[in-house]
Amino acid sequence: MIAAFEGWNDACQAATNVIRHLVSRYDSQEVCHIDNEGFYDYQVARPMICSVQGRKRIIWPQTTFYDIDVSPTLHFLAQIAPEPNYRWEDYCRQTLRIAEDYDVSDIVTLGSMFDDCPHTRPLPLDISKNGCESEPDKEYNGPVGIPNILDTFASDAGFRTTSIWVSVPHYCANTECLQGSLELVRALSLLLELPIIEGDLNRKAAEWRKNADEIVEQTHAGDYLACLERDYDLNAQAQRIASNGMPACEELIREAESFLRGN
Structure with missing residues (x-):
């Protein structure tokens, strides 16, 4: 299962755009949801209203799971949602029950964070497996988001876990960072030993780098x-x-x- 969450854990949407990319590039279908009641503060995660064929419809914040057919021998269960505001322990338990229902053995959480890094270099990646940092001397101590909590709950429940975070330049905070999404997709490919379709991510990443050049020049x-x-x-x-x-x-x-x- 691959999980990404909007909000604090998703600088420039680099993490959640990986899920959207996978859904758009492979055969996929929505398979289940987590009931939003009790998990969200609607003054923080606002409902949306839209018009469908002239009729107004309210779209509530929710957790969606997709079954993504990657190869004849591999399916992803992909989870995407706004970060919950309340009851994180209950939320993680519900998530893991769904993972068990779909015979998930490995759980990968994705995240992106702002950092002092240049857009002209490969964006830094932090990867930990089963709760262990790949570079112990750089082990993080501080506030965490729902990906870290889910990763810990999953590890304690016996799942194999991997957490992958990409750093995004803070001076590009107002643009979607498709370069970050591309770095995460490539990290997933290495982890799974399976080439994931990159599609138009390369082109979009190049556009992001060009836009970042312009931001540096203008400022x-x-x-x-x-x-x-x-x-x-x-x-x-x-x-x-x-x-x-x-x-x-x-x-x-x-x-x-x-x-x-x-x-």
Whole structure:
């Protein structure tokens, strides 16, 4: 099962747009919902009104599950919803009962968050499996959203779990980040060892990068972007050096000293 939630856990809709992309690219059908009553504050997650053939219809916040036919041997149960406002424990238990009903063995939660990262580099990914960070020295401590809670409940219930988060530049907060969605789709492909159809995500990601270039130019944030790029490149270099073992530490120190001198 793949789950993504609108709101605090979904910077620039990068996570929930993965679910929408999968639904649009594969044979899929709605299979069930979680009753919204008691989970939402309607002053926060507002109902929507729309006209269908001249008649007004109210659309309430709700959780929708899709059965997505990815291959002859693999189906996704995809969950998409606004983040609930209340009763998270009950919500997670209902979610896991549905997962059991559909014989789910693995649960993947997706999220996106704002960060100080440059749009001109691959967007950072944080991946944890069965509650364990891939990089323990960067383990997160702080407030969490419903994906983290669901991941913990699922792990405790015996599901294999993976949590994947992508970082999104905060200076692009007003645009959908399809580059982030593309990074998450590619991470899913590696996790499943199955190429997921990318469709027009590459084109949309390129449009997003172009729009980000324009935002930097219009806000005269070129120096700030250059600083983010230097930090990103130095950190990437440090990781490469560290992976080569202790003898490379002196090179890392020289790189850091050179950076601090502005060379």
